Each structure stands twice: as structure tokens, then as C-alpha cells.
Amino acid sequence: MNLNKVHLMGRMGNDPVVRVTQKGTKVATFSLATQDFIKTKNENETTWHRIVLWGQPADFCSKFLKKGDAVYVDGTMKVRKYETQDGKTNYMHEIHSSNIRSLGYKRNQNSESTENEMINESDELHLQS
DSSP, X not given: XXXXXXXXXXXXXXXXXXXXXXXXXXXXXXXXXXXXXXXXXXXXXXXXXXXEEESHXXXXXXXXXOTTOEEEEEEEEEEEEEEOTTSOXXXXXXXXXXXXXXXXXXXXXXXXXXXXXXXXXXXXXXXXX
């Protein structure tokens, strides 16, 4: 029996970078910071994760999320092997997710209304591709 499932809540470390594959599928990537309290040091330790989203969730990211936003993602851990220009082999750990939720309040940037349109936890978007 095997299980590869990752659940993370944290803050986006950068605006999502969105590109389109040759087949027309949107892909968004961003870094996500999570924190753990280390009791022996009496301080928080930050871990950075690379998040990859495909399709509709990638489109949602590009339209509504930005650096500093609190989000929840779940997905699977994947390790990508690549070679650098100088011939070294490197490995990149990534969380590939088809589910992202915005946590907290967010102003709708596309609104021409004078009122703030908010996405809150009761209206949070749960997107699956």
C-alpha cells in the first residue's frame, strides 16, 4: 500500500508565474512558506515549498492570488531531475496540486464597484481539475 499526499497552509512567497504548455494547458508555480515552532530553540522555522498547479486552479491563481496571500494546497510530492548547464544533476522537490483555497479576505482586483468584494472562508474557492 502506498500514499503520496501533502497538505500545506502558508503564505505565498511570490506572485504566481503562469505559462501555457504547447498543448494549451495553463501552469502556475509559486513558492509557499510554512512555519513550524521549534520548542528547543523557542522560535519559528520557515520551510519553503515549490507549488505547481495545472489547468483551472492555475488560472485561479493568476487572477486572484499574489505574494503574501494565505492559501491551503493539497497535492502530491514529485521529484524532478534536471541537468544544469555545467552538466551537474540536480533534483527539485515540488508539490503538484489540483486543489487550492484562498484563506482569509481578499479584495477583488477586477471589481469596478466602490464596495470591496471579498472572498472569505465561507465562500472559499475549492477548485479541482
